[in-house]
Amino acid sequence: MSSTKTAKKSASKNEEREKLTVRRDVGRLEYLDPHDLVVDAFNHRKKRESGDATEPDAALLASVRAVGVQVPLLVRPQADGAGLGVVWGQRRLRAALAVAAEARKRGRPYALVPCLVRKDLAGADDEALMASMVENTHRAAAGERDDVDALVQLSLMEMSDGRRARYAKALGYRAAEVRAANGAAGLGDRELASALAASFDLVEAAELAEVNDVPGALDALSAAKADDRREGKNGRGHWAHALGRLRQEKAERQQRERVEAELAAAKVPVVAHRPSWSSGPARPLADLTTGLRRPLTPEAHAASCPGHAAALGPDSEPVFVCSDWRRRGHLLNQRAREDEGRRSEDRAAEAARRQHLSENEQAWRAAREVRWSFLVELCARKTASDATWQLVLSTVLENPRFYSRFGQRRCSELIARFLGVAEADRGSVDKLRQVVARTGRTRRWRPLLAQVAAAWESEVMGDRAWHAPSTELREWLGFLAAEGYTLSEIERRVSVDRVPQAQS
Template sequence: MTITVPETVDTEPRTADGLRYRSVGELHYLDPRKLVLDEYNVRKKKDTAPDEAMLASVEADGVEIPLIVRPFLDGTYGVLAGQIRMLSAQAAAQKCVDEGREDDILAVPCMVRADLIGQSAEVVAAAVAKSLQENLLRQAMTLPDVVQAAEQLNLLDLDDAALQKAATTAGLTVEQVRNAHKATALPKEVQRKSAQYEFDLEEQIALAEVADVPGAVEDLARARKEDVRSGSKDRGNWQHAMQELLQEKEQRAANAAIRAEWAARGLVEVHKRSWYEPGSTDRLLADLLDGEGRPLDAEQHSAQCPGRAFALDWSGDVVFACADWRANKHKRADLALKPGQLTNAQVAEKNAKEASARGVRGKFVKKLVTEKLSDRAVALTMQVVTEMPSWYAEAVSPGNAKLLAVFFDEPFKAEVYKRPRGFFNGLNARLRRQRRTFNAVFAQVAMGFELHMSRKKHWAVADGWTAEWLRFLKAEGYTLSAIEKEMVAAVEKKEKVEAAKSKSRPSTEAPLPEQPGREDEEEGGPEQAGHDRGDGVQEGPEADGAPSAGAEERADSGLVGHDEVPDGQEDPAPQA
């Protein structure tokens, strides 16, 4: 077939019936050996092997979907779209040549775009995007097809305006186009799993950030399913799962650096255990005593004992151990867990989940404080401002205004307790103009709640205010994480128990005679130590959610214990 550069004509092309049309090329059946990768094809710089499934199909039935090509003056054709089909057809043709069956070579259907000879990247991109648009509308269009389409547009080196136009034409977003390479870089097994769970392009791009975390695909698939079941429009469960996976990825990277550091010091790594199998030789120093029954000194042990070793705690901290405690004549000192106590692993897991949830919740609150407030938000704000629980009073201080600045994207750089007067003047003027003055008060209340819940292990001391805040956020559209649901459930259970006790407890006090003229001090007077919020939870100096001194110590009291064998006993010998 002879190809010539088309001449510019003034008349529009029309069909035999007189209808105008826009040419998308002429269909020709070409020798696969005359096809080459076009300079604008994204995959021309990659060592891409033919797809096995596609190759088997092409060998049997040939290529069925036409490639998009443009002719070159040397008689070859540059493939703009359809590289995998081209590679499969060429591999099938070469197999026929190797086996002496050249007559069996199948021609490849191609839409020849003579109008694209010598055109710029922008013109080629527009043409390819038009074709991709129709392919994307087909029900048979697979995720790999969409990913390849997006990647091809991305590497055409278009300016922002041209890329925006091409992406819109193809039914994609600019962000999807620019990040499509992340999806194509996923390992084949991860791509297979994500396709099995019907992840879309955007979800695959997000998956690429945490694909190296074990179980990431399954965790995200469960979160995605829960979002669909619950009708979450903002992918709340997906966001929580992603945050936890990103946190785990960061922890894994930190752990790798720690392992390298201590291995260089000559210590071997052993597993961090909450219990030991019979016959195990390694043991944490915290569970051992020296020959005289004294606790082992970690520094001395690491310097003198041949069994010097280390383990990584579930929180990423280094703990020291002995690789062979029997050979080095140490004694055991570990104790069994008491009923109801949590292991270190369980505590660390809850801490990590609480920190992860706090990050997602903060983003939601930041969005909430700038929008028009609901009646629920106004009611909760008035309740806190008028009742003034101690945690709120403690939060209202100059240093904590940093969190207000975060909520409203104010560049807060002042030192703690030295915020200059009038720092928020610009923000206040903006809120007044928008008739959102009350948002500042709500933001302050939100600041108090978030600071109240920012202490480590708050999940262990969650109170009625915690549950009220989380229930409010849920009503506003926030998706509670698993640890947040646990806190709410624990508070509600405690409230039910307290309510049942108060109903069954008989009154032992005789009613006091009425005191005329003292109506103003009957309830809630200045000498009253606590008050009831109306939900069954008693408020007071220690009942409003700020735990009394020693609460952290009490929470920590259930975090120890590694073994179930009493001190001084050997591991039971395994049965024959």
């Protein structure tokens, strides 16, 4: 086709389009000084006794401060000749004036604002009022999902950290929230709305998404957030402990599912676990013998007895049982017979005590992860408090037995963790030496604190330390609490009380 024919065809399309379309002028775009603008008398938004709807909120101020006014104001000439009046965009004007005042106070330039100048509205008060109402009435905020999806895109775009942080500030978010948006996007629409309604930020929403399949996760984290707010320290201690417990529960559920899948693959039936096996047809193989009084091993029992099965205990470890031991001709061993001779009340009390100890052990392990995260933060602070120096110096100079034991073991992994060394490099002494070598003169207390903290954690706060809390344990928890650490429930309890002793 020749260029002439192409031009004629294009002209024909344009003529047809002009017949089918209507042009509505929205004004001429100009950049104006906000100080030269006034609020039009027919602006729909008014200041009321019940509340000032004309004032910009903190989010709008932050946005204008970061990137200026992005959406143009609609202005028209005033009847009295007093410049241009804002028909819509009053809150944006007030934000621009507030930010301009800040800039002037610092001796810096301030930004002009984009405006659509509508000279055709001069004297047309009815059209001005209608335009203002249309702008306020038909404007709807984007949904939570739209915001999160957009932030996910922003987090994935190639740009400098400073640029991304500036955009985040303009949108009313922290840079950490932009980075967490992808995790928060894992929540369903209803769950995301519930999280934001509970005043979760996007970092917290992403952490909720991580454990959302654990029953009661939203309620547990909401209660923890409320506890943190009541303390008024702007901390996340209760949140961290609640999240740690939920992560632990999720890991245990996943472990249980893996074990159940392995048992199913091996065609081993799963029966309910019981705190006490003294009643009912099932009994652990550890309590049984063959008819010839020989111990029953899982391998031999699986090969010879149709009643071979397994029960999953609180730790998700399989307890191999015979599902009907009397019918299969098995006998109780001596220890089990002695246990049967005890009163049922004593057996129930012992089962409850074991369950209580198991719950405490799980809580102690969950609290440890949160405590270690706090120690990473403590070792990264700009300065060491007087209490920190006192604890470090007294530990080094007095050289208590636990500190000597730790020094003899030459364990560097925990020291490296507290200094923020990546998990893959924590076992490398050379990596730890590099970190120490790069530490500036005013920060040299950090490796020393990390070493002392590792000694306390390794030697004083072991897996069974909560069974019989020592003076050192209470001293260490007291120091951490004074430095801003939020004690978990079991840590608070062992700080003041004694918990049930574990059987050796």
